Amino acid sequence: MSVTTSEAEKHAAATYAAGLVEDGMRVGLGTGSTVAPLIPVLAARGLNLRCVATSVATAEAAVAAGLVVESFDALPELDIAIDGADQIAPGPWLIKGGGRAHTREKLVAVAAARFVVIASHEKPVPRLTPPVPLELLAFGLESTLMRLGQATVRGGVLSPDGGIIADWTGAFDDPAELARRLDADPGVVGHGLFEPGLVSDVVVATGADVEHTRFARP
Ligand SMILES: O=C[C@H](O)[C@H](O)[C@H](O)COP(=O)(O)O
Structure with a gap:
């Protein structure tokens, strides 16, 4: 499909999700x-x-469009969060962070009563595949990279909070196992694996069709 179609699908999924607010x-x-x-x-x-x-x-x-944007500390609990994804696999499992914002995005997702993922048709996949975006602490970076073994730093790219952006490049069969390993490493500030239970809605546009799937959240 053309880039134009993909853009139209993003607009369709976004418009549908705006209607949930x-x-x-x-x-x-x-x-x-x-x-x-x-x-x-x-x-x-x-x-x-x-x-x-x-x-x-x-x-x-958002400010330019006329929306009221406040600090996260002023709004620590949210009714709904809406975000994109790089990959959406059954579960639903997500990979996010192509745009470096995954640590913030996960914090906002867990603070929201409802987390809605919006996507164009190419984002759903049968299984997640690398790369998985990482945010690493600058202190001890080489040590962290040696421990992880299969991570590559995106040269000169920082997260919105100054973290080092890297990608896990190793193959993995079990995203839960990789998430546990990344969560357990003290040099990993955040990673782009979003587990089932975090997502309450997936909205995917394919051409003119929009498919909305709801998931139970614990
Ligand atoms: O850090 C960026 C985010 O996780 C994005 O939501 C993700 O990369 C999807 O981006 P896009 O909607 O541009 O494909």
């Missing part, structure tokens, strides 16, 4: 090209919303 809600805004069309559509609904942004780019776009 209700007046008075506290809203977490993700980062990336799928979230980009969400912002003006949400603003155009004219609802009374308070938003938290997961990146400077999203915050700037």
Whole structure:
């Protein structure tokens, strides 16, 4: 499909998700090209919303569109968060962080009562495959990389909070096992594996069709 179709699908998924937002809600805004069309559509609904942004780019776009953006500390609990993904596998398991924002995005997702993932048709996959974005602490970086073994630093790329952005490049069959290993390493600030239980809704647009799947959250 053409790039134009992909952009149209992102817009369709984003528009659908904007319709899940209700007046008075506290809203977490993700980062990336799928979230980009969400912002003006949400603003155009004219609802009374308070938003938290997961990146400077999203915050700037939201403010420019007329949305109220507050600090995360001012809004520590959210009613809904809406974000894109790099891969969506059965579970649903996600890989996020192609745009470096995965640590912030996971914090916002867990703070939200409902976490909605929006995507164009190419994001669903039968199983997750590398790379898995990482955010590493700068202190002890070489030591962390040696311990991980199969991680590559994205040269000169930092997270919104100054963390070193790298990618896990090793093959993996069991995302839960890899997530446990990454969570257990003191040099890993965050990783882009989002486990089942975090996601409450997946909205995927394929051409003009939008498929909405709901998942139980513990
Ligand atoms: O760090 C970036 C985020 O996790 C994005 O949500 C993810 O990379 C998907 O981005 P896009 O919507 O541009 O494909």
